[in-house]
Amino acid sequence: MSEELRDELEAINSIYGDGCLVPSDDANIYVLQPPGESSSLRIEFPPTYPAVPPVVLGTNSTGDRGKRGDAAREFSLFCQALSAVYEPGTVCLFDAIEELTRLLESEASDENQDQDTTPENEVHTSAAAENVVHAHDTHALEIPEPPWILSDPFIEQKSVFIARCAHVSSTEEAEVFVQHLLASDKKVRTATHNITAWRIKGPNNTTFQDCNDDGETAAGGRLLHLMQLMDLWNVMVIVTRWYGGHKLGPRRFALINQTARDAFVKAGLVSENPNKKKSTGKG
Structure with a gap:
């Protein structure tokens, strides 16, 4: 093997x-x-x-x-x-x-759209039954699937890390992308952490950047710092971690950033060769 x-x-x-x-x-x-x-x-x-x-x-x-x-x-x-x-x-x-x-x-x-005879009292969704899709998520589910670029899975001591990145043009769009992912993907929604960061250039030379640790203290800030070093703009990233039962210590931060960088490389936002000048995200 x-x-x-x-x-x-x-x-x-x-x-x-x-x-x-x-x-x-x-x-x-x-x-x-x-x-x-x-x-x-x-x-x-x-x-x-x-x-x-x-x-x-x-x-x-x-x-x-x-x-x-x-x-x-x-x-x-x-x-x-x-x-x-x-x-x-x-x-x-x-x-x-x-x-x-x-x-x-x-x-x-497609099959459900062809069936219009189901009694109203028999129509239900598993998401509603699990009480995970709230009213404020409705708009997120109505948008098309965000154009995620996924990293390879990174594994250490049975913890699994996967990153998704996408181009975004506003903080509202970034927030909706996060909501859409959590509302539509149960595996991601039930993961141990979903760490996010984004950097956006707005009109009149305004800039916006934010991050969310999702319980993994300081991880979002480190992820945002990675994007600053790469000079990435109009991009967001979500790193999902499934805890494997073994504490990784500070090593987890390196794995989070490594996974995010892999997604950026696959999206064509940064060179695979660390000695080459890093490219910037497109506006």
Whole structure:
């Protein structure tokens, strides 16, 4: 097993729960059980992965929770998701799972729009039942999905860090992006910390910058300081941490900034070579 695959295996099971990705009896073949009620899939990881993509072999013949027709549809959707997110040399399973979730939710939304005979007293949403989407979040859910660029997962002692960055043009837009993410993504909403920072240039040479520790004392300020050093403007970042049960001490701040920087690099906001002059965020 390559180091990249070992780290990805740990990350996937840390984020989605133990048993989400487990080895099978066959070499290099793993069983993926996506979150929700999706059918499980058999995936082969070639020894040279992630230089070459994984191969989706089919649905798992035992323990499948979905119907045969659903399994075939979900297999097709996962292949579509994998094709959309894979880039040579970069692990891709987290992005593929998230894209599969998006595709399934999109299909479910289309099906719901076609059904107009449901009695009003039977209509409900899990978010409302969990009391996590409040009235002030309604506007956030109505906007399109923010154009997030995601970092790779960073893992240390079972703590998992993932960063998202996006271009923003106002503090109002940044706040709505945060609300949209928390209202629409349960895994992020229930994470240990969601640390945010943004820097925005307004009209008449006004500037705005802010941060939120979300319980991780001083982390937001350090994240904002990183953006200042990079001279990034009209950009926001959210670093999500799932606590792994082991205290990391000051090392956690380096991991938070490292994860954020990876998202900035993937967004094309900063050079991967630290010796090169850092580029600025676009207005």
